[in-house]
Each structure stands twice: as structure tokens, then as C-alpha cells.
Amino acid sequence: MPRQMISFVIRFFMIFTVTVYALHGIGRTSAHAFTSSCIQCHAKMTGRLGEPVHKWKTGIHASKGVSCHTCHGGDPNATGTAMSITSGFNGAPFKIFINTFCGRCHERTLQDYLTSAHGRTRDDGGATCVSCHGSHQIDRATMDLINEHTCSQCHPLERVQPFKNQLQITHDRIRDIQDRMTAVKIQGKDTSELVQRLKASKAKSRRLAHMPGSEHLTIYQKEFDRELDEIEKKLNYFEAARQERILKELLN
Ligand code: HEC
Ligand code: HEC
Numbered sequence: 574m575p576r577q578m579i580s581f582v583i584r585f586f587m588i589f590t591v592t593v594y595a596l597h598g599i600g601r602t603s604a605h606a607f608t609s610s611c612i613q614c615h616a617k618m619t620g621r622l623g624e625p626v627h628k629w630k631t632g633i634h635a636s637k638g639v640s641c642h643t644c645h646g647g648d649p650n651a652t653g654t655a656m657s658i659t660s661g662f663n664g665a666p667f668k669i670f671i672n673t674f675c676g677r678c679h680e681r682t683l684q685d686y687l688t689s690a691h692g693r694t695r696d697d698g699g700a701t702c703v704s705c706h707g708s709h710q711i712d713r714a715t716m717d718l719i720n721e722h723t724c725s726q727c728h729p730l731e732r733v734q735p736f737k738n739q740l741q742i743t744h745d746r747i748r749d750i751q752d753r754m755t756a757v758k759i760q761g762k763d764t765s766e767l768v769q770r771l772k773a774s775k776a777k778s779r780r781l782a783h784m785p786g787s788e789h790l791t792i793y794q795k796e797f798d799r800e801l802d803e804i805e806k807k808l809n810y811f812e813a814a815r816q817e818r819i820l821k822e823l824l825n
């Protein structure tokens with residue numbers, strides 16, 4: 574199938590061309606994101622050609638100025654030649670390119686994903702970015718994505734429940750520390766350093782979801798638990814000091 578091969582190769586290189594163009598365009602094109610020729614023409618269409626506009630419009634990418642052309646390439650000012658290859662149009666990615674297509678802007682996530690059971694089986698039935706996030710209706714991600722609808726396409730939810738529980742324990746622990754920190758802060762303690770550290774930990778914890786079945790996960794989780802232990806130790810100290818003060822006040 575030489576024609577298909579050529580098409581593959583062209584699309585593969587287009588991804589890189591488009592990246593430079595795309596990263597350049599984010600932010601600058603926020604307003605233009607909603608008025609491009611891509612949107613004007615596609616919004617008038619129905620079915621698989623029109624749906625992306627309606628799904629994309631309310632999602633996170635639209636709100637951050639990541640528009641049709643930022644992902645797919647092409648010329649958002651042209652009409653007739655908007656989708657020509659010479660305008661850097663990249664089309665819809667083949668399944669095997671989806672991860673790199675998304676990963677060019679979410680590089681760290683891509684690296685985490687590649688180490689996972691899904692990354693390892695990506696060409697053999699493993700979940701890709703769009704299996705879990707969708708391609709156009711993409712919102713801020715939460716643990717709620719781990720549900721019957723998303724995961725049971727490929728395996729029973731019971732099978733992935735232990736993984737979800739593990740993540741939930743970490744998320745709950747962070748929330749608990751956060752609540753305790755707020756209480757200490759109300760007592761007038763300077764917790765700003767701890768708040769920053771916890772914030773960093775919270776961001777880190779969101780990476781765990783991309784690592785099911787990864788050896789990396791165990792090492793990462795250990796490092797991460799150690800950091801939370803340290804934060805808690807300092808917090809214990811603040812809390813003890815607070816107890817002591819309350820006791821003193823009571824005795825006086
Ligand atoms: C004048 C109308 C028009 C404009 C402007 C237009 N499109 Fe399209 N687009 C179409 C039609 C019709 C199709 C389906 C036929 C085809 O694939 O050529 C299509 C198909 C597509 C596809 C699916 C192609 C595939 O590989 O299956 C994507 C993605 C796409 N357009 C994105 C864009 C982007 C991005 C822009 C702006 C840079 C754009 N379009 C501008 C009419 C338009
Ligand atoms: C965040 C990146 C991203 C943005 C932004 C985006 N798309 Fe897509 N689009 C994709 C991906 C990925 C696919 C392939 C989906 C798949 O195979 O499941 C796709 C597929 C498509 C298709 C083919 C659908 C099909 O079922 O054949 C069309 C048409 C399309 N996009 C048009 C658009 C239009 C129009 C916009 C702007 C409103 C847009 N896209 C914005 C990532 C994006």
C-alpha cells in the first residue's frame with residue numbers, strides 16, 4: 574500500500590511542523606480561536622464534520638486559545654486553501670499517532686503514559702489519550718474520569734478498582750493535610766512554605782493516573798509519600814505548639 578505509506582509519512586512530519594506553529598499561536602490567538610475560517614465552515618456542517626465545533630466550544634482547549642488549527646494545522650484565515658498541505662494542514666491523526674499528537678503539548682504526561690500498561694499496549698488495544706479524555710470535549714481532568722463509561726470499554730471496572738483506590742488514598746491524604754493546614758493557619762502560623770510544598774505535591778499526584786501498571790509508579794509513589802510524610806511532620810510540630818499554647822492558656 575505505497576499510497577497509504579506516503580500519507581503516513583507526510584502526516585508524521587506534519588505533526589512536527591504544526592507543533593512549532595501551534596505553540597507559537599497559543600495565547601496570541603485566543604479571540605481568533607472562535608472566529609477562524611475552520612470554525613465558520615465546520616459549524617455549518619452536521620455529523621462527524623460539525624460535531625467537533627460544538628464539543629470543543631465549551632472545553633478547556635477553547636478557553637485557553639487552543640483552536641482547530643492549533644491542533645490540526647492549516648490556515649485559519651483562508652477558506653479554499655485552509656486545509657491544504659502547504660498550509661501545514663495535518664488532518665485527523667491516525668490512531669497510532671494520537672498520543673504524540675496530544676503529547677507534543679503535554680510532553681511530561683506522554684512520558685508517564687509511555688511507561689504504563691496502556692502505553693506499552695498502545696498499538697495493541699491499549700487506551701490512548703482520547704480513549705479517556707475524548708478528542709474535542711476535553712475538560713479539566715479529575716478522578717471522575719475513572720468510571721464505568723470510560724474504563725469498561727476495555728476491561729471491567731472491578732479490575733481497575735484497586736488502582737483507583739490507590740489514587741484515592743493519596744488524594745484523600747492530601748485533602749486531609751490541606752484541611753489541617755488551614756486550621757493551623759487560622760491560628761496565625763506562617764504556613765506559606767508548607768502550602769507551597771503541598772501545592773507541588775498535589776500537582777505531582779495528578780501524574781499517578783497515567784501510570785497504571787508501571788514500575789515507575791511504585792518508585793514515584795514512594796518518593797511522593799516521603800514528601801507528604803515530611804510535610805506532615807512539620808505540620809505536627811505546628812499543631813503541637815498550638816496544643817501547648819491552648820494548654821497554657823487553660824492553666825493560667
Ligand atoms: C470551506 C469549508 C471548510 C473550511 C474553511 C475548513 N474545512 Fe475542514 N473540512 C471541510 C470538509 C468539507 C471536510 C470533509 C472532506 C475532507 O476531508 O476534505 C473537512 C474535513 C476536516 C477534517 C477531517 C479530515 C480527516 O483527516 O478526516 C479536519 C480535521 C478539518 N477539516 C479541520 C479543519 C481545520 C483545522 C480548518 C481550518 C484551518 C478547516 N478544517 C477549514 C470543510 C472545511
Ligand atoms: C486538542 C486538539 C484538537 C482540537 C483543538 C481540535 N481537534 Fe479535531 N481532532 C482531534 C483528534 C485527536 C482527532 C482524532 C479523533 C479520533 O480519532 O478519535 C480529531 C478529529 C477531527 C475530525 C474527524 C472526525 C471524524 O470522526 O472523522 C474533524 C472533522 C475535526 N477533528 C475537526 C475539528 C474542528 C473543526 C476543530 C475546531 C472546532 C477541532 N477539530 C479541534 C484533536 C483536536
Ligand code: HEC
Pocket residue numbers: 672675676679682683686691700701702703704705706714715716717718719776778779780782783
Ligand atoms: C486510562 C485513562 C487515561 C489515559 C489513557 C490518559 N489520561 Fe490523562 N488523565 C486521566 C485521569 C483520570 C486524569 C485525572 C488525574 C487526577 O486529577 O488525579 C488525567 C489527567 C490529565 C491531565 C491533567 C493532569 C496533569 O498532570 O497535568 C492532562 C494534561 C492529561 N491527563 C493529558 C493526557 C494525555 C496527553 C494523554 C495521552 C498521552 C492522556 N492524558 C492519557 C486519565 C487518562
Ligand code: HEC
Pocket residue numbers: 595596599633634637639643644674675676677678679702703706707708711712713714715
Ligand atoms: C497545541 C497544544 C495542545 C495540544 C496539541 C493538546 N493540548 Fe491539551 N491543553 C493545552 C493547553 C494550553 C491546556 C491548558 C493548560 C492549563 O491551563 O493548565 C490544555 C489542557 C488539557 C487538559 C486539562 C488539564 C487539567 O489540568 O485538567 C487535558 C485533559 C488535555 N489538555 C488533554 C489533551 C488531549 C487528550 C489532547 C489530544 C487530543 C491535547 N490535550 C492536545 C494544549 C494542548
Ligand code: HEC
Pocket residue numbers: 690691694697698699700701704705718719720723724725726727728732733736785786787
Ligand atoms: C481502549 C481500551 C482501554 C481503555 C478505555 C482502558 N484501558 Fe486499561 N488497559 C487496557 C489494556 C490493553 C491493558 C493491558 C492489558 C491488560 O492488562 O489487560 C490495560 C491495563 C490496565 C491496568 C492494569 C495494569 C496492570 O499491570 O495490571 C489498569 C490498572 C488499567 N488498565 C486501568 C484503566 C483505567 C482506570 C481506565 C479508565 C480510566 C482504563 N484502564 C481504560 C486497555 C484499556
